[in-house]
Amino acid sequence: MVDIGAAEGIPPAEVEDVELYHAKSWVTKYVFCQDAKVIAIQYSITAISIGLVALVLSWLIRLQLAFPGTFSIVTPSNYYQFVTMHGMIMVIYLLTALFLGGFGNYLIPLMVGARDMVFPYVNMLSYWVYLLAVVVLVASFFAPGGPTGAGWTLYPPQAILEGTPGRQWGIILMLVSLILFIIGFTMGGLNYVVTVLQGRTRGMTMMRLPLTVWGIFTATILALLAFPALFVASVMMLFDRVLGTSFFMPAIVAAGEHLKYGGGSPILFQHLFWFFGHPEVYIVALPAFGIVSDLISVHSRKNIFGYRMMVWALVAIAVLSFIVWGHHMYISGMNPPFGFFFATSTLIIAVPTAIKVYNWVLTLWRGDIHLTVPMLFALGFIVTFVNGGITGLFLGNVIVDVPLSATMFVVAHFHMVMGIAPILVVFGGIYHWYPKITGRMLNERLGQIHFWITFLGAYLIYFPMHYLGFIGVPRRYYELGETAFVPASAATLNVAITAAALIVGAAQTVFFFNVIWSLYKGKLAGGNPWRAASLEWQTPETPPGHGNWGKELPVVYRWAYDYSVPGAGQDFLPQNQPPAIPAR
Amino acid sequence: MTESALTDSLEAPPRQGGWHGFAADWSSDQRAFKSATWGKAMIWIFLLSDTFIFSCFLLSYMTVRMSTTVPWPDPGKVFALTIAGREIPLILIAIMTFILISSSGTMAMAVNFGYRHDRVKSAVLMLATAAFGASFVGMQAFEWTHLILEGVRPWGNPWGAAQFGSCFFLITGFHGTHVTIGVIFLLITARKVLRGDFESGRRGFFTSRKGRYEIVETMGLYWHFVDLVWVFIFALFYLW
Amino acid sequence: MTQSTSVPGKNVGHQEGQQHPIKLYLIVWGWLFVLSTCSYLVDYFGIEGFLRWFLILLFMIVKAGLIVAIFMHMAWERLALMYAILVPPGAVLLFVAIMAFESDYTHFTRVAFFGTGSASAQTETLASAKPGPETGTATAPPDELKKEAEKHGPEVSKPEVASEGRNAALSDSAAATGEAGKTAPVSGSAAGAATTGEAGTTALASGNAVGVAAVHNDITAAAKAPEAKFYTLKPGDTLWKIAEAEYGLGHGGKYHLIFEANKSLLSDPGKVHPGQVLRIPPNSG
Structure with missing residues (x-):
């Protein structure tokens, strides 16, 4: 990348340096704190805690599938409640909150060279509203009737009708929690977007941002524009449930009763839900793309291949993700010609995605690959993501989707592409930035154990699941019973999958042990253990202090990927190092 | 952090306009929106997000209305008022529209006087805006009462599709909430302007940050947006 | 600019x-x-x-x-x-366009699958408690179906043909949801694996697994004896008053029959609202 700024001089500051709020007490420093770094940690801890609940739920689901009816705790109602809560928590309360609220809060101000988010107070509110949303969600477990069992898509009419578990309070709390989450997220999301757009330091142009920031930035824009649809759907469904309106409710006869509903459009809900739901997939995936790009570049000591292409691919995916939502609805009974439109746009979105994969691979090509733990996770991501992405191409075609829809194949597909792949990136990111956050390295050996069990275990879980889907095992069923088409060996396979799931889940304790142990006993990291070029590693203190940069904001002279620079003193050039010798 | 030093450093080269400016802005450092402060950029993006919310409400209304097989009540008749023995269609809604437009006009001028540091005029105009807003909410309350007395409920009404009441209460209610929030913030901002907070650099109660007159414009942007949404609701809900 | x-x-x-x-x-x-x-x-x-x-x-x-x-x-x-x-609101415009086509299609399926759209019309007519002329406007189907509409029109206005209304209303939900396959497994929850065997049937689209068997029963039963009546609450009505009016003076204590039959609608026998439509079960002792 050409150092235009360095050659022509860096423009003067346009905005005065901000006056930060300085904590006056322990409470304002660690609890009601306006510092994005503390908020990030609060977000992460909350998200991971609720994620652990979802992990336990997935164990219970797997136990039921492997040993139907053996565990008295998993009744049919409970099973559906577990499935619903598992999906909802993992997608929204864990991954969305962790990538944007956790990684976003920590990394954006550091990577763009800002002292904090642009509106720290609003940022703080964002976390507390999110926490409230999580509390409401957890409360539904203890409400009469338990949490909702409507499936994570909450499709009406059945979601609010008699006979769906959690119909009394669960669904109400679920919808309220979603509404709160969206309000809280909007407050944070505005901060992330405006900080990237308006709060960069001198010399930091958009095309010098690390791809991590680009990923989180585009994902946040998606979220700000997609969550409104979910917000609207939640409000209207809440009205249907509480006030008895019929936005989504057609005329229904249930148990011989002519219900009071009539004339509503259930398919409207599906459209609204997926208008949010498909961008949501990319809200989870884009930050992962960004982070993985940085991990690969740093740990193979090579600049990212095709940086501009990577940026435009992110933008293209973001734009396209708003016109593909219908591919979740091929069997919903929507207007049939839509299938053509949505299948086409879905296949087009594979192009920028494939560009990204090629560029990752080409970055690795002839790189000086260090198989550190973050790198292992990044490589694991590429493999699982390609795997899940290709099955996505199957499902994007209407005629292939129709028989495969609502089978285990779909479950395997989306767990591979937006479950395992982003979670691997989350781990990779934590192993990578933990030294910056705490000043200590995570234990390498434990990290490798953690990676290999997680990665191989994920394949043991989800690879056979594709096969189950092919032979027609439906998803969401409590118990398969006797069927003509599923051989008995499928049950054995289910037991194997469950065993793998239990092991992978249990192996995460290695990670948590590592995180806590290293906090006190880990090797001291120093300011820049990975010898990375991006700005967050150049802070005067590690962990970065309040205000991030000491007295002077850094000035940026180049992009974040100057590794293995010929003729340079060390094998990388930090973004804020003034060009002593004329750059190239 | 002294202002003078920064004013000196603000002698940036004149910015290009048009498409060259577009490319230059996006490829520049520090800020992509050169004409916007942080607050303005934030409110614009928030309004964009809010646009999506209102659009989703309106398109849901469109969907249920177009797909129902039951006749949709004629809003012209439903919202008619009998004044002096004559039934005039939509008269109340028309008055509400004019009130909201007027409030937008006063708000625009309040922003203008704010930037001229004319505190009293700015604050008075903002209070007038708030008064218009409050009367708008009051008329909406009157309209709601009127309809409820005629038997319109969110779950049904005497004239046709049940979704008529649902959409009406939902959309106007959500818009009314926006107006109410706007009125509250207008009062707060007007007080700040009148007290001279933006001259003296007094810190905000919650954020402990110093405010500037751009807050009046931010407030104005929100208020105009509320008016804007009403334009769409008026056309698509009442006139359809 | x-x-x-x-x-x-x-x-x-x-x-x-x-x-x-x-x-x-x-x-x-x-x-x-x-x-x-x-x-x-x-x-x-x-x-x-x-x-x-x-x-x-x-x-x-x-x-x-x-x-x-x-x-x-x-x-x-x-x-x-x-x-x-x-520029971003362009996404909304596309969404609006798609939903316009979609709602046209939904309307088409409703009219096509229940013949006239009379099913929901009837529901609504009941709700608005204005039988007769109202139905004329209610059934406004495309031309090719108009004849059939006229054929059914008069019947529809009579609340007694509840069986047909309910039958049709059922397919209303099915067509509108179009979701039989998808919702069925979830809704099968309460009844467990046994009922999910019926996944493909339209009945399940009503979204209530417990009701699956009952829906079928109801249709056949109702076909021979459409005994249930419907009643629209007027201001000042109580369940007791309705029971006295329907089952005869002194039978107000049977309000619980009405309450039982409308449990999905009412949470408390004391809380009823004008405009609600209640199902009045036959007087069973």
Whole structure:
């Protein structure tokens, strides 16, 4: 990348340096704190805690599938409640909150060279509203009737009708929690977007941002524009449930009763839900793309291949993700010609995605690959993501989707592409930035154990699941019973999958042990253990202090990927190092 | 952090306009929106997000209305008022529209006087805006009462599709909430302007940050947006 | 949009301040009044058809444009901000277009699958408690189905044909959901694996696994004996009063029959609202 700024001089500051709020007490420093770094940690801890609940739920689901009816705790109602809560928590309360609220809060101000988010107070509110949303969600477990069992898509009419578990309070709390989450997220999301757009330091142009920031930035824009649809759907469904309106409710006869509903459009809900739901997939995936790009570049000591292409691919995916939502609805009974439109746009979105994969691979090509733990996770991501992405191409075609829809194949597909792949990136990111956050390295050996069990275990879980889907095992069923088409060996396979799931889940304790142990006993990291070029590693203190940069904001002279620079003193050039010798 | 030093450093080269400016802005450092402060950029993006919310409400209304097989009540008749023995269609809604437009006009001028540091005029105009807003909410309350007395409920009404009441209460209610929030913030901002907070650099109660007159414009942007949404609701809900 | 902005202000805070003559705002204000009056007059004079749509949307767009451009100062912002804000709503326009096609299709399926649209019409007629002439307008199907509509029209207005109404209403839900396959497994929850065997049937689309068996029963039973009646609550009604009216004086204690039959609707026998439609079960001892 050409150092235009360095050659022509860096423009003067346009905005005065901000006056930060300085904590006056322990409470304002660690609890009601306006510092994005503390908020990030609060977000992460909350998200991971609720994620652990979802992990336990997935164990219970797997136990039921492997040993139907053996565990008295998993009744049919409970099973559906577990499935619903598992999906909802993992997608929204864990991954969305962790990538944007956790990684976003920590990394954006550091990577763009800002002292904090642009509106720290609003940022703080964002976390507390999110926490409230999580509390409401957890409360539904203890409400009469338990949490909702409507499936994570909450499709009406059945979601609010008699006979769906959690119909009394669960669904109400679920919808309220979603509404709160969206309000809280909007407050944070505005901060992330405006900080990237308006709060960069001198010399930091958009095309010098690390791809991590680009990923989180585009994902946040998606979220700000997609969550409104979910917000609207939640409000209207809440009205249907509480006030008895019929936005989504057609005329229904249930148990011989002519219900009071009539004339509503259930398919409207599906459209609204997926208008949010498909961008949501990319809200989870884009930050992962960004982070993985940085991990690969740093740990193979090579600049990212095709940086501009990577940026435009992110933008293209973001734009396209708003016109593909219908591919979740091929069997919903929507207007049939839509299938053509949505299948086409879905296949087009594979192009920028494939560009990204090629560029990752080409970055690795002839790189000086260090198989550190973050790198292992990044490589694991590429493999699982390609795997899940290709099955996505199957499902994007209407005629292939129709028989495969609502089978285990779909479950395997989306767990591979937006479950395992982003979670691997989350781990990779934590192993990578933990030294910056705490000043200590995570234990390498434990990290490798953690990676290999997680990665191989994920394949043991989800690879056979594709096969189950092919032979027609439906998803969401409590118990398969006797069927003509599923051989008995499928049950054995289910037991194997469950065993793998239990092991992978249990192996995460290695990670948590590592995180806590290293906090006190880990090797001291120093300011820049990975010898990375991006700005967050150049802070005067590690962990970065309040205000991030000491007295002077850094000035940026180049992009974040100057590794293995010929003729340079060390094998990388930090973004804020003034060009002593004329750059190239 | 002294202002003078920064004013000196603000002698940036004149910015290009048009498409060259577009490319230059996006490829520049520090800020992509050169004409916007942080607050303005934030409110614009928030309004964009809010646009999506209102659009989703309106398109849901469109969907249920177009797909129902039951006749949709004629809003012209439903919202008619009998004044002096004559039934005039939509008269109340028309008055509400004019009130909201007027409030937008006063708000625009309040922003203008704010930037001229004319505190009293700015604050008075903002209070007038708030008064218009409050009367708008009051008329909406009157309209709601009127309809409820005629038997319109969110779950049904005497004239046709049940979704008529649902959409009406939902959309106007959500818009009314926006107006109410706007009125509250207008009062707060007007007080700040009148007290001279933006001259003296007094810190905000919650954020402990110093405010500037751009807050009046931010407030104005929100208020105009509320008016804007009403334009769409008026056309698509009442006139359809 | 080119004569932009950076007129250096007196101090940093007002660098980006917008300064325009007050007269401009007054002119725009006046135009907004005129345009609002115009769109009101479109309704007042009862202009219909394409012209109405054209005028309403035209005035709407012009008004919105004036507010955004002048009042919100978008006209003086730099292109970067203008495009960042004005382009994304394009996604909404596409969404609206898709939903317009979709709702047309839903309407088509409703009319096609229940013949006349009378099913939901009946539900609504019941709800509005205005039988007779109302139904005439209610059944307004496309031409090819009009005949059938007339055939069914008179019957529909009579609440006694509840069986047909319910039967049709059931397919209403099925067609509208179109979701039988998808919802079935979940809704099968309560009943467990046994009922999910029936996944493909339309009955399941009613979304209530417990009701699956019952729905079938109900249809056959109702076909021979449409005994249930419907009653629309008037202001001042109580379940006791209705029971006395329906089952005879002194039988007010049987209000619990009505309550039991409408449990999905009522949470408490003391809480009923005017306009609610209650199912009145036959007097069973």
